[in-house]
Amino acid sequence: MGWYNKRLAKSLWVFHVSASPCNNCDIEILDLLTPRYDVERFGIKLVGSVRHADVLLVSGVINQKVAPKIRRLYAQAPRPVFVVGVGTCPTSGCTFKDSYNTVERREDVIPIDLYIPGCPPKPEAMLEGIMKLVGVLRG
Amino acid sequence: MSRTVIPIGPFHPLLEEAEYFRLTVDGETVTDVDLDIGYMHRGHEFISERKTFTQSIYLVERICGICSTSHPLACVHALEDVGGIEIPPRAAYIRTMVGELERIHSHLLWLGLAGHFIGYDTLWMWAWRYREPVLELFEAVSGNRNHYGMMRVGGVARDVSPDVIPRFLKILDEIEVKMEMVAKAAADDPVLRSRLKGVGVLSREAAVDYCAVGPTARASGVATDVRKDEPNDAYGLVDFKSIVLPNGDVYDKLVVRVLETFESVKIVRQCLEKLRTTPGPIRNDVKEIPAGEGIGRYEAPRGEVFHYIRTDGSNRPVRHKVRAPSYMNIPTCAASCKGIALADALITLAAVDPCYCCTERAVDIVDRRHKPLKLDLLELSRRKTELLRREIHG
Amino acid sequence: MAEKEKFLKEMGAKVGKIIDRPGRLYFEVANDDLRDVARYLFRTQGCRLSTATALETYHGLEVIYHFSHDATGQYFCPRVVLTDKANPRMNSLAPMIKGAEWIEREMAELLGIVFEGHPRPEPLLTKEHPRGLRQPLRLRRTP
Numbered sequence: 001m002g003w004y005n006k007r008l009a010k011s012l013w014v015f016h017v018s019a020s021p022c023n024n025c026d027i028e029i030l031d032l033l034t035p036r037y038d039v040e041r042f043g044i045k046l047v048g049s050v051r052h053a054d055v056l057l058v059s060g061v062i063n064q065k066v067a068p069k070i071r072r073l074y075a076q077a078p079r080p081v082f083v084v085g086v087g088t089c090p091t092s093g094c095t096f097k098d099s100y101n102t103v104e105r106r107e108d109v110i111p112i113d114l115y116i117p118g119c120p121p122k123p124e125a126m127l128e129g130i131m132k133l134v135g136v137l138r139g
Numbered sequence: 140m141s142r143t144v145i146p147i148g149p150f151h152p153l154l155e156e157a158e159y160f161r162l163t164v165d166g167e168t169v170t171d172v173d174l175d176i177g178y179m180h181r182g183h184e185f186i187s188e189r190k191t192f193t194q195s196i197y198l199v200e201r202i203c204g205i206c207s208t209s210h211p212l213a214c215v216h217a218l219e220d221v222g223g224i225e226i227p228p229r230a231a232y233i234r235t236m237v238g239e240l241e242r243i244h245s246h247l248l249w250l251g252l253a254g255h256f257i258g259y260d261t262l263w264m265w266a267w268r269y270r271e272p273v274l275e276l277f278e279a280v281s282g283n284r285n286h287y288g289m290m291r292v293g294g295v296a297r298d299v300s301p302d303v304i305p306r307f308l309k310i311l312d313e314i315e316v317k318m319e320m321v322a323k324a325a326a327d328d329p330v331l332r333s334r335l336k337g338v339g340v341l342s343r344e345a346a347v348d349y350c351a352v353g354p355t356a357r358a359s360g361v362a363t364d365v366r367k368d369e370p371n372d373a374y375g376l377v378d379f380k381s382i383v384l385p386n387g388d389v390y391d392k393l394v395v396r397v398l399e400t401f402e403s404v405k406i407v408r409q410c411l412e413k414l415r416t417t418p419g420p421i422r423n424d425v426k427e428i429p430a431g432e433g434i435g436r437y438e439a440p441r442g443e444v445f446h447y448i449r450t451d452g453s454n455r456p457v458r459h460k461v462r463a464p465s466y467m468n469i470p471t472c473a474a475s476c477k478g479i480a481l482a483d484a485l486i487t488l489a490a491v492d493p494c495y496c497c498t499e500r501a502v503d504i505v506d507r508r509h510k511p512l513k514l515d516l517l518e519l520s521r522r523k524t525e526l527l528r529r530e531i532h533g
Numbered sequence: 534m535a536e537k538e539k540f541l542k543e544m545g546a547k548v549g550k551i552i553d554r555p556g557r558l559y560f561e562v563a564n565d566d567l568r569d570v571a572r573y574l575f576r577t578q579g580c581r582l583s584t585a586t587a588l589e590t591y592h593g594l595e596v597i598y599h600f601s602h603d604a605t606g607q608y609f610c611p612r613v614v615l616t617d618k619a620n621p622r623m624n625s626l627a628p629m630i631k632g633a634e635w636i637e638r639e640m641a642e643l644l645g646i647v648f649e650g651h652p653r654p655e656p657l658l659t660k661e662h663p664r665g666l667r668q669p670l671r672l673r674r675t676p
Binding site for chain 2: 023024025028031035061063066095096100101120
Binding site: 176177180182184220347348349351352362363368369432433434436443445447449457458460462466467470 | 606635669
């Protein structure tokens with residue numbers, strides 16, 4: 001599927017999955033669209049439905065109420081789909097590791113392919129992470 | 140079970156089955172609103188019993204990304220209330236300055252989203268573009284665009300160096316010029332006025348009954364502002380107005396936020412002037428917090444943030460209660476959304492500036508017989524603005 | 534403060550142990566007197582309910598309501614002490630103050646206190662927890 005991935009890398013459609021975040025990462029993701037960082041020049045577009053998504057951007061430490069919905073969302077995303085964990089929350093749980101309402105391991109709910117740590121990661125760091133993904137897809 | 144999502148921004152939130160706002164409609168009119176939350180509940184109060192006080196400051200910062208100074212400020216106010224701790228004057232000015240800068244960036248964020256909902260996408264791109272210099276200022280002062288880690292019990296963590304101040308003043312001048320443009324547009328644009336005036340009215344009685352706080356209450360004539368009621372830090376030493384308007388509709392909420400941004404710029408300028416002439420330490424050394432209880436509050440961009448801490452003489456809290464302002468403001472949607480047109484539902488729900496981390500962004504619409512309807516609220520809202528524009532401008 | 538004196542004059546008989554700090558007045562109130570005290574603070578004195586805290590101590594459960602008199606910045610905090618840890622029940626203020634609805638639902642969910650008279654006593658935040666949470670904020674340590 002190498003040729004397919006190369007085509008995909010030209011224009012990745014991204015769907016943002018917010019799984020109990022503190023919303024800082026979400027605002028920084030939206031900042032990527034504003035004129036200063038302008039992620040659309042790389043062909044990256046944020047889409048409104050998971051069925052059009054090539055990449056799922058997951059932010060937040062997944063809590064018990066949201067976990068079944070995230071599983072269902074991941075099941076609905078058409079393959080191939082790549083999951084990017086934005087922020088320290090999906091990477092390690094950040095400060096919410098000990099809570100009664102968060103899941104033990106985020107990877108049990110949704111398998112993550114690329115981690116972008118930071119609290120929140122700067123838009124430049126997010127761009128670098130996405131470019132790494134594009135680089136991997138290009139081979 | 141079909142559901143309708145409010146798209147916020149260019150991305151759509153997930154949640155197939157999320158039933159956060161359940162609007163019951165009769166034709167084109169909303170008759171009832173029901174609310175369901177819990178998507179962001181991460182158990183802060185449980186975790187904070189297992190952390191020390193300084194760790195708590197970092198923990199509460201991460202309750203919300205947009206009001207990320209407000210929670211640490213309320214937390215250190217509570218700890219200082221328990222111990223009767225004073226802070227040095229330089230720290231007071233730095234705290235007030237960081238808090239007011241946060242208010243500016245939060246109101247600009249809301250302005251952008253409100254613009255997006257009613258179809259003024261230029262306003263969205265523009266408002267968020269002018270947030271960037273403010274975030275740069277935060278980075279210059281604290282090292283991070285959000286989640287600054289600036290607050291400590293007894294003062295602040297980092298000082299403001301004098302060579303940053305001229306850049307600050309230049310950026311503030313820029314913001315003021317642009318906000319004047321927006322204020323003029325809001326006052327003069329007939330489409331904006333007819334779109335927002337009289338929409339989603341929250342009466343004064345309802346605001347008092349729901350114990351609303353912040354701009355939501357001040358736009359309905361309730362004069363509650365922690366900066367004036369209990370002037371902590373440097374709020375008693377600077378000159379500013381608290382904006383209160385009588386009508387309670389979405390237009391008034393917009394005007395309150397725009398005028399508050401001007402007042403915030405004024406406060407930051409005064410703080411910077413005072414910082415030039417106030418030398419001294421930025422933190423008083425605090426060895427221990429005595430046993431007792433304390434209340435700390437702060438006027439966040441959305442309203443009063445309230446923290447209550449019970450201590451027992453050790454370095455961990457026995458109980459740390461946090462109440463964010465959106466907790467009191469979001470139930471007011473039940474009152475302000477009754478009887479409005481469906482096309483106005485989105486902007487009315489967004490006008491209380493729900494802090495997303497306390498809320499989810501999904502809406503379910505059902506008719507009288509509880510059959511779900513598939514409707515796109517963003518589309519309806521934008522279409523209404525378009526129709527008004529054609530009517531007014533021909 | 535004039536507000537504090539006014540309040541203590543009117544409601545002094547219903548008030549138990551007082552802790553008086555600058556700007557904050559904490560006082561104990563019996564469960565039966567809570568509604569009268571709250572009605573006086575909310576309606577007559579024009580205070581706003583900020584929130585309510587529930588906590589568990591070794592001796593029982595405490596529920597502290599926080600009323601703010603905005604014009605002067607004075608806080609009135611009536612405290613109800615519930616000694617029956619196994620079955621804590623008290624009167625609800627939600628029928629009188631709409632803003633108390635969510636606050637009391639959260640306290641009921643996280644600490645297991647039953648608020649009699651609450652219009653909608655269902656869990657607010659952890660309704661769909663897979664393991665069926667039971668009062669997560671209760672202390673697990675014994676004296």
